[in-house]
Ligand SMILES: [Zn+2]
């Protein structure tokens with residue numbers, strides 16, 4: 215009995231693999247097409263159209279327009295069981311000068327998200343073969359999420375003020391809207407350019423973060439004729455940034471603190487004292503507690519700059535991402551498939567503590583359900599740099615699709631025994647409702663009136 219069952223699973227997996235291999239050219243072409251048309255978060259209109267069309271062609275017509283550009287398609291198998299989501303991220307980051315950069319927006323696929331979308335479609339195609347439908351229990355969800363890169367904060371805050379967004383990243387907002395309410399576990403594969411790694415890298419964590427949207431408000435005056443009548447908001451911002459730098463010696467190494475930001479508006483006319491300067495900042499750390507502590511120091515530094523110049527200050531402190539918690543049992547199902555498909559030397563397993571310093575909203579999902587965020591070493595160059603490109607599309611798109619599709623087969627075979635075990639033994643740090651509430655509670659507006 216069990217031999218027949220195992221044999222059956224091998225045959226099912228072979229059919230899934232064949233279907234993905236057979237679509238290799240098509241899904242790589244789709245990834246390359248998206249690469250050529252990069253769109254930053256919450257504006258991925260064209261990308262969303264391309265992905266929705268391909269999902270529909272694969273037999274999983276998605277519900278679209280979730281969190282502006284997000285979508286979700288479902289495939290229901292024969293037996294009853296849980297729902298496993300496969301995720302692809304729709305957005306580009308900004309990297310003017312990158313070979314794919316959009317001339318107007320500066321958006322570029324310098325984080326490899328376009329290849330995730332090829333892998334998403336490949337997984338949908340693989341899990342669409344008749345052999346799968348008749349043997350699996352439960353459902354597979356194919357979800358494309360907007361705006362993983364937490365950028366363009368002023369634009370996103372504007373969308374929120376206009377009532378079009380509640381939370382400012384794609385997965386955060388899709389959780390808030392309930393798009394993940396009927397999802398039991400979720401995975402995606404992100405590209406990596408790490409030269410020292412094998413084909414797939416499983417394990418590790420990521421930093422939590424908060425986002426600061428800061429406006430320094432001064433008073434305009436003729437910069438030549440009457441500078442004494444002005445209040446220089448740019449000087450206030452510069453002092454604040456210097457003050458932040460004085461804090462770095464207090465950062466504890468194990469917290470992996472990162473404090474950084476950009477000035478998105480530094481004045482409007484050279485011959486006028488700058489009356490408004492806008493700074494988008496980020497505080498990252500290993501835990502929310504560590505982030506909150508440094509964020510409070512940084513907020514004091516903004517005040518210090520404003521105080522010295524007699525400027526005013528408006529800070530919106532926006533809850534960013536939670537640390538990534540890869541589910542170990544989920545990881546082991548994925549890892550076994552990587553080893554079977556590509557060999558022992560195709561897999562690197564990282565300790566839970568390995569943290570490169572970045573952040574992802576997959577971290578938020580991982581706090582409310584079993585989640586997996588491995589990497590595929592298929593890129594070269596510096597992440598978010600002008601030289602980050604996919605060096606091996608087959609690996610990024612096809613191998614990732616095969617690994618994820620076969621993982622779903624294992625999870626949902628035998629009446630979804632493996633998936634049920636993982637879901638039952640997973641201990642989420644909060645419920646979905648608690649997550650949404652805590653994101654609302656953590657959002658703070660701070661004002662300081664100088665002068
Ligand atoms: Zn990125």
Ligand SMILES: [Zn+2]
Pocket residue numbers: 325326327362404
């Ligand atoms: Zn990324």
